[in-house]
Amino acid sequence: MDDDSPTVRWRQRTEVPLGIASMLFLTAYAVHVLGPGLPRDARNVCLIVIAATWAMFLADYLVLWRLSGRGLAFVRTHALDTVVLILPLLRPLRVVRLYDAVQRRRGEPRLPLYSRVMFYAGIAVLLLGFSGALAVYQAEREAPDATIRTFGDSVWWACSTLATVGYGDVTPVTARGRVIAVAMMVCGLALLGAVTGSFSSWLLQVFSREGDDERPPRS
Template identity: 60%
Template sequence: MSARTPKTPEQERWERRMEGPLAAASLVFLAGYAIRVLAHGRLSQGWLDLCLALVYGSWAVFAVDYAVRLRLSRLGLPRFVRRNLLDAVVVVLPLLRPLQVVTIYDRVQRRHDKPRLTLYARVMAYAGLTAALLGFAGALSVYHVEHGAPGATIRTFGDSVWWTCATLATVGYGDVAPVTPLGRLVAVGLMACGLALLGAVTGSFSSWLIQVFTREDERGDGGRPPDGPGAS
């Protein structure tokens, strides 16, 4: 396996500086999109246009951030996209920004030689928050394309939230389901994300349990480190 290309100091500084603005832009994007979907027909056209401007402005922030990181990485576009595929997908589909919790989980896994409970607990907390944000975004998207479709069973936002919860939990009661091609495409994405988030939480919890049991075994053996590939 080839070694991961390290980030340049300029890229690391830019990413640290942009953490706050990107989080704020994500919330503005989601809020603007939610208001346009849920308050359509209740607000004046001026307010709806303002929400649309906020949505596109936030999207522009994501695109500029990606372009700057591409320039600072000193990699060509194909290599940068391959090494940051999730970021590229998020730029195209900003509603998927909660999926970036995967990068946090990846950092924890790379530090498995020195695991800390705070890191594993943070992954589980981030996964839960990601599931909530992604579920809300998915419910908005499905409601947007489904509620007026012929033969649709998802008529209200409450129906959409119920369907999204069942889909993310991989339960799938089947009482309501999308009928449009775009709605079904969102459903496939939510199914995959539900499985991935569940795997992140259970994997982190299992790793923490193994860590605890290993420590107990070491104390039981008088502090002698265990044999095997995990021994330091």
């Protein structure tokens, strides 16, 4: 893709605003879920912020769709943007793009590829774990026979799910909670695979370099 194309220029202009919108969404959602005793006006403000940030993501998605000129093929080739738009659970992951955009604008040297993958995966795990814990806590806390009654229970469940351990001491019992659990499992496997693959590639590169250094020079 041409670096001066309309799509690239649009992404460069919207990366920071959308990253900030992601943080606002996560903050408003956390306050809304963890503060059931808040005054009605405060809760309404949280809902307005959540709706406004979703509208920003929708507008960005529609503009990119229009600029691509690819019709329905855009949905298939921009799966991450589509999923983030549909599933609020994944919206905070745009914060990762914000960090990368700030680094590029400052002209600072970025981490090597392997380090960047592991660093970004770590940020993604934290954001996904927190937002997933909020979503499951909201879905489960008032359900009959629920085992996730407190936010601490939900955080414990999110950690064990993302780590692909799944102790089974606390589990979702509602349909909504189980859908969130499936999404968390898939994301956990993907992130774990990314970190493991990057770490393995880095080790192979290090050992290969050490082998080249130890090899005697040809006469």
